[in-house]
Structures are given as C-alpha cells and as structure tokens.
C-alpha cells in the first residue's frame with residue numbers, strides 16, 4: 001500500500017514537472033517567434049499580383065496594378081516620415097512558386113509569414129473594391145472584428161480617407177471575421193479598400209498619379225493619427241534609423 005502511494009506521488013510530481021517545463025518551452029518559443037514589435041517598422045501589402053489580378057473594374061482595369069501603385073507611393077510617404085517600410089511585393093508578382101498547385105493559398109501564407117517576420121507596429125493591406133452597382137463608390141477600411149487595435153487603426157484610416165479625399169457619402173470602418181489576412185496576422189492589420197473600380201469616376205481617379213498620391217497621403221496621415229493616439233510615436237533617435 002505504502003509503495004503504491006509513493007509511486008502515485010512520484011507520478012504526480014513528474015506530471016507537474018512536465019507541465020511546468022512544457023509551459024516554459026512554449027513561452028520561450030513564443031517570444032522567439034514573435035519578439036517585440038518594432039515601432040519604426042510598417043508593412044505595406046499590395047494585394048494580389050502575378051496570376052491573380054484581384055477585382056476587375058471598368059474596361060478590364062485590374063486591381064493588382066492600382067494596389068501596387070498606391071502602395072509604392074504609401075511606402076515613399078511613410079519613409080519620408082522616418083519609418084522603415086517592408087513591402088510584401090514591389091513588382092507585378094504573387095508570392096507563390098510558379099510550380100505551386102495552390103498558388104492562392106501559398107501566396108496568402110507567405111504574406112502572413114512576411115508580416116509576422118517583420119514584427120511591424122502595424123500592417124496596411126492595400127486593395128480596391130468592386131460591386132455590381134456602378135453607382136457605389138468610396139473608400140472603406142476593414143479590421144478583424146476581435147482586434148481592438150485593428151478597429152482603432154481602421155477607424156483612424158477611414159476618418160483620414162473620408163476627410164482628405166472629400167468623400168461625399170462617408171462610410172465607416174467595418175469589422176470582419178472571414179478574411180484570411182485579418183484572421184491570421186499576429187499583429188495589428190487592416191485592409192484598406194481605397195475605392196471602387198466599378199464606379200466610372202473612382203476608376204478614372206484611381207488611375208491618376210495625383211489621386212493615388214492623395215490616397216497614399218491620407219493613409220499615412222491615418223497611420224500617424226493612430227500611432228499618436230496609442231502613444232506609439234517614434235522618438236527622434238528612432239526616426240533617424
């Protein structure tokens with residue numbers, strides 16, 4: 001009987017040890033994977049690319065092209081403000097291998113990996129919208145419904161876009177639980193749909209350098225407003241890096 005009790009106690013002790021050690025191992029690997037966020041780093045993710053044109057607008061206008069043009073401008077504006085910008089792509093290319101059988105899912109997984117590796121303070125994924133009703137227009141920003149930070153960032157970007165682009169019928173930022181990027185990103189990420197490629201006015205504007213620049217500036221303005229509100233602004237030293 002005595003022997004049984006001591007065996008039972010030993011087994012319990014071993015279980016406790018195992019539990020404690022595995023928790024510690026999990027914490028170590030978490031902090032190694034995630035590390036600290038880098039306040040000076042912003043990821044700009046131009047949606048689609050390569051074989052994936054994204055939404056198609058008036059006259060076959062491809063979303064991927066507008067996304068990249070706006071994103072490169074956004075990169076420029078943010079760098080001028082002292083940020084280090086990590087782009088998920090800088091050419092008309094997806095993030096998949098040519099031989100991949102599931103290019104779309106490989107592309108999305110690699111975007112998520114690139115974002116998580118960069119450990120940015122935030123990520124802006126740049127997209128354009130489309131709708132069967134050509135009258136529908138205006139920018140709209142999406143966030144992951146369960147992310148308080150995402151919601152705050154989305155609201156800041158939405159306000160800035162509405163204001164800077166003089167939007168007639170302003171929309172509000174919208175929560176979402178199904179978009180892959182929103183679900184899978186570890187940090188704060190929003191999807192900025194800059195306009196509707198199916199609306200003739202907006203499709204035309206989005207192809208001009210001037211309007212693209214305005215969109216990029218509005219997004220950067222929103223980013224700055226969010227960081228200020230959250231007390232995440234860069235010190236002068238950080239800006240110099």
Ligand SMILES: [Zn+2]
Nearest residue numbers: 047054127128
């Ligand atoms: Zn898109």
